[in-house]
Amino acid sequence: xxxxxxxxxxxxxxxxxxxxxxxxxxxxxxxxxxxxxxxxxxxxxxxxxxxxxxxxxxxxxxxxxxxxxxxxxxxxxxxxxxxxxxxxxxxxxxxxxxxxxxxxxxxxxxxxxxxxxxxxxxxxxxxxxxxxxxxxxxxxxxxxxxxxxxxxxxxxxxxxxxxxxxxxxxxxxxxxxxxxxxxxxxxxxxxxxxxxxxxxxxxxxxxxxxxxxxxxxxxxxxxxxxxxxxxxxxxxxxxxxxxxxxxxxxxxxxxxxxxxxxxxxxxxxxxxxxxxxxxxxxxxxxxxxxxxxxxxxxxxxxxxxxxxxxxxxxxxxxxxxxxxxxxxxxxxxxxxxxxxxxxxxxxxxxxxxxxxxxxxxxxxxxxxxxxxxxx
Numbered sequence: 001x002x003x004x005x006x007x008x009x010x011x012x013x014x015x016x017x018x019x020x021x022x023x024x025x026x027x028x029x030x031x032x033x034x035x036x037x038x039x040x041x042x043x044x045x046x047x048x049x050x051x052x053x054x055x056x057x058x059x060x061x062x063x064x065x066x067x068x069x070x071x072x073x074x075x076x077x078x079x080x081x082x083x084x085x086x087x088x089x090x091x092x093x094x095x096x097x098x099x100x101x102x103x104x105x106x107x108x109x110x111x112x113x114x115x116x117x118x119x120x121x122x123x124x125x126x127x128x129x130x131x132x133x134x135x136x137x138x139x140x141x142x143x144x145x146x147x148x149x150x151x152x153x154x155x156x157x158x159x160x161x162x163x164x165x166x167x168x169x170x171x172x173x174x175x176x177x178x179x180x181x182x183x184x185x186x187x188x189x190x191x192x193x194x195x196x197x198x199x200x201x202x203x204x205x206x207x208x209x210x211x212x213x214x215x216x217x218x219x220x221x222x223x224x225x226x227x228x229x230x231x232x233x234x235x236x237x238x239x240x241x242x243x244x245x246x247x248x249x250x251x252x253x254x255x256x257x258x259x260x261x262x263x264x265x266x267x268x269x270x271x272x273x274x275x276x277x278x279x280x281x282x283x284x285x286x287x288x289x290x291x292x293x294x295x296x297x298x299x300x301x302x303x304x305x306x307x308x309x310x311x312x313x314x315x316x317x318x319x320x321x322x323x324x325x326x327x328x329x330x331x332x333x334x335x336x337x338x339x340x341x342x343x344x345x346x347x348x349x350x351x352x353x354x355x356x357x358x359x360x361x362x363x364x365x366x367x368x369x370x371x372x373x374x375x
Contacts, residue, residue: 009038009058009069019044019075021084024053029069032061037069037088037098047075049112052083058098060090068098068116068124078104080112080140090118097124097144097156105131107162109140109173116156119149123156123177123185130162136173136197136225147180150215155185155229155239165189167197167225174219177229177239184229184239192246197225199241205230 009029019042021027029038037058049055058069068090080086088098097116107130116124123144128134136142144156155177167173175197177185187199200208205217205228214233219226229239341354 006034008036012040014042016044019047021054022050028057030059032064034065036066039070041072043074046077049080049084055085057087060092060094062091064092067094067096071100073102076105079108081110084112086114088116094121096122099125101127103129108135111138113141116144118146118153120151122154125157127159133164134162136167138171140173142175145176145178150180152182154182155179158187160189162191165194169196170223172223173225175227179231181233183237184231186239187229187241190244199227202230
């Protein structure tokens with residue numbers, strides 16, 4: 001609607017496989033006179049809005065009088081980048097901004113905005129449903145703020161249903177339902193997880209901005225990613241931010257693995273004798289906290305268990321000798337004396353041999369070892 005005409009804006013219904021709005025192009029159902037803005041409905045398999053000045057809008061423009069229209073998008077993938085906008089705001093005189101409803105698998109905002117602001121009336125309602133995720137990058141905004149001209153009006157409602165809301169730290173992307181002198185709006189988020197974007201109260205803004213001046217209590221002045229629903233002028237009229245996530249405890253089902261402290265004085269020989277066959281002295285090494293559990297359904301164990309799985313190196317010559325040599329029969333009348341081991345050494349093949357202090361079993365190397373190794 002233009003000039004001094006009266007009446008409501010019309011309706012735009014667009015269906016296409018793919019919708020691209022770029023290079024400053026717009027899809028609008030605005031009003032510049034007396035009457036409500038029109039409605040826009042878009043159904044597509046993919047939608048891209050790119051570039052500053054490009055967007056979809058149902059607005060009540062300056063000096064007009066009326067309420068904002070409604071924008072409904074049913075698109076599996078919605079992407080806004082480089083200053084693109086989806087707006088259903090009211091810049092003139094009217095009771096409310098328009099409503100925006102987006103149903104999609106994913107919504108991506110990169111330096112762009114989805115807004116239903118008003119200069120003096122109540123903010124509109126934003127309903128965003130993204131089955132997979134909502135991504136906010138580089139100063140993106142989702143806002144239904146009221147009273148942007150330091151006037152009255154209550155903040156609108158923002159309802160977001162998604163698995164994940166993801167932002168990047170330090171990029172100043174905000175979700176706001178503020179009001180200047182009226183009552184703050186309401187932000188309701190239902191999802192599995194919210195990453196790098198946090199709710200802030202009016203008091204938080206005052207502390208981080210270092211001021212109580214209502215005209216400066218704007219989360220866009222902070223580098224953080226914020227969710228707010230406040231009244232900038234009246235602390236008693238703050239809105240509400242509700243974040244509903246599943247009651248999940250990540251620590252459930254986990255096995256606590258204590259730090260294993262080994263007293264080396266109890267496991268390493270500290271005598272004056274050097275280690276056998278090694279000029280470098282004693283060494284003892286423990287690594288890890290244990291091996292894998294016997295099955296994937298059992299918890300890890302904090303016990304250190306060592307198992308030598310190496311196959312014995314049997315030479316073919318030894319194998320043939322052992323197979324061809326007849327076994328010496330053992331006389332049952334002979335008594336086998338069992339002598340307890342009191343130490344161990346490495347033999348010439350690098351194998352571990354248990355030793356005792358029995359007489360007649362201590363060759364020169366063995367005698368040196370028994371004096372160094374304690375039972």
